[in-house]
Amino acid sequence: MFSLALLTLLLSTTNILTQSEVRFICKSGHLLSGMEKVCNGHADCYDGSDELAELCARTLCPPEYFRCHYGACVHRSKKCNGVRDCVDSSDETNCGRKRNSCNPSEFNCGYHGDDTDLYRYCIDGSKICDGTLDCASGADENKTICENALCPESSFRCNYGGCVSESVLCDGFVDCLDGSDESHVLCITLKCPKCTNFIVTCPPLVENNIKSNRILKKCEWNGHQIPCTLNILPGTRVTYACKDHFKPKSPQDWNNDWNLCQADGTWLRDILECEPNCGQHNTRIQSIANESPLTMPWHASVFVVEQNQQPKYICGATLISEAVLVTAAHCVWKSNAKDLRISLGNVKTEYDDPDDFLARYYEVNEVKTYLSYLDQLSNYGSDIALIELTRRVDIDQIISPVCIDWDLDDITSQDTNDEIGITVSLKNSTSSSFLHVTKIPIVSHQKCVAKQPPEFRKYLTFSKFCAGWANGTSVCNGDSGSGLTVLRSHGRYFLKGIVSVSPRKKSTDQCDPNQYTVFTKVGIYVKWIENYLNYINERDNLLLSEEPSSQFPWK
Structure with missing residues (x-):
């Protein structure tokens, strides 16, 4: 499956997708307007990432279309017409050797001549997009072909995409077909910097x-x-x-x-x-419940400031990039961003604890809860929120983000009963509260439903899964928002769930450690998360472009 870390639909900042806002983001970062340009046989992206097999493999072609070997769809009339319409040339394979056909190293200029004497002719592949018309039809200097060509060093890319030597710029002769090598602005820049x-x-x-x-x-x-x-x-x-x-x-x-x-x-x-380098942890986690203070490089503590008092610990969170954390929506949905504080690298739950010499503290720029989250009205469904920091986190051996499987759209297909997950939870002592690592198994939906009290089962929505030992060892009060991670390939940890809700002991506000804890499935929301990360990057780029520097190195 194509990596959604490199490919996504760019949503509006309101998360409402309209036809005019549909964009395809190439691996290079370039935007294509309109999804009709994806898997159509032609590489519209600078790097060809709109025509990769891993993206197009599952494309379904209408009956009147030919399916390229890698999955794209082109009209059947283009099959074996002597012109490459699939980027892998599969529409011109198994056609038999035709008269005047071209070798693989050559470029086919197409038909030439009149109706009574049509024939094909070829040019050497090195002549494509070199600024000179070698095909009578101009096909070798076509913008559609040339805009994706990579110019070599010490060359200039013409506006239409062709390449010419830098030595011919502004020499009084037009070398680019569109004349861009002799443009007024370019020549003023070169002659008078x-x-x-x-x-x-x-x-x-x-x-x-x-x-x-x-x-x-x-x-x-x-x-x-x-x-x-x-x-x-x-x-x-x-x-x-x-x-x-x-x-x-x-x-x-x-x-x-x-x-x-x-x-x-x-x-x-x-x-x-x-x-x-996400999801890396230098400490081997062995015990089921670590009794000594220990946290993970991506675990964060969320604090709230009330009436100018010392920040109060409320929840956990998980770092997923230099700017963004994931937490439970019920932790922050009523809080103003300016009242929140974030601590990373801490093992204590007291804000600015002198013993937490590795802790770093951050203010919050924005809180983004999932659109459909309605707290108790929706039985805590879609209990997930994103937190953007006001300044970026310096990634190092102490603090680093967890990995997210961007190809995931659910976790059900990848669930393994009794698979061990790792989370960070509170441990209370006589003097203070500290964080420690806890290992808990993921349990099946059927097993979870059978164990939970009837009045609690309404919280087991499609966006949730259960984990825990149900034997007295459990995440509990204050652990909401903390991430559940699993060890995957290459020794990396991936975020799988977020602590959401758990049954309470009768007539108390305390969780029941003999019951399973309910987690939000991160896999359902990866597209939403990725769209938010892309929005932040695009917003930063726009802000920077609005205030360009007027300084130049020759001054």
Whole structure:
């Protein structure tokens, strides 16, 4: 299945999807308007990620369409017509060798001649998008083909996508078919870089942008190192790599260690994208209930400030990125963001405890509860919320996010009865409360229903699952919002559930540790979570673009 970490539908900030707002996000980050461009046989994304087999494999084609080997749909009239309409050329395989057909290393210019003498002719593949018309029809310099071509170093990308040498820019001769190598703005920039009214620059690699802040970078212009946070001049070369505790987001980024600002103010290639090394824990967790204080790198404590009093502990939460945490909606749905405080790396539940020397504290920018959450009115269904911090978390060995399976849309198909999950819960002592790690098994829905009191079963909605020992060891009061993680491939922990509700002892407000605890299924909400993360990134980019830097390195 295609990774939803790299592909999603971009929703509006109100989470209401309309036809005009449907967008496809390429792996490179470019947006395509309209889903009709996805799996249509033609690579509309710069990197071809709209035509990958893992995305198109489950596409169903209408009867009048031919299914490409990787899954895309093209009209049957295009099968064996001598033109590649599937990106894998499967529409032109098993057609038999035709007269005047082309070799794999050649480009087919299509039909040429009149109605009485039609024939195909071929050109060498190296002549595609080189700025010169080699096909009489101009097919080799077609914008649809050329806009996805990657120009080599020391070359210039024409506006339509073709590539020409930098040495021919503004030499008085049109080398790009569209004349973009001789444009007025470009030539003013090259001949008079101090004429700032006409200056063309590449977007800066700003520090307060999440994606940019994940990489180590060095920018050089005209033999001098310059800040990467200023407007980037054409000719600036940037070298970069993922920071410690981060890794390239996709295999396409493994060798992406440099870039070049082109003369038209665009980067030669997509900027390196990195992601945190999520779900890693350095301490081996062995016991069922750890009696000593111990927390997880992604576990957070949520506090509320009431009437200027010392922040009071209310719930747990789980870090999923440098900016966002997941918690239970009932913990925060009535709270103002400005009244909340977050602690990471702490083992005590007292705010700013002097013994918590590794703890870091954050204020909250926004709280986003799931749209359909109605608290008790909906039996705590969709009990999930997102918390955005006002400043970004520095990822290191002490604090790092948990992994989320972005391909998941439910956990039912992956549930294994008695699979062990790990959560962080409160442990009370005579002097204070501290956090410790607890292992509990996930139980089947049938087993959970049979065990729970009849009056409690209304809380076992489709968005919930149960876990626990039902033997006196359990997550309990104050553990709401904490995450339940499971160990998956490559020794990484993935977030599977959020502590939601549990039965109470009769005539008390205390949980019953001899009953199972009910968790919110994170798998149902991964698209909603990912859309929110994308919204934050897009919002930051828009805010930055509204206030561009006026500084230039030559001043």
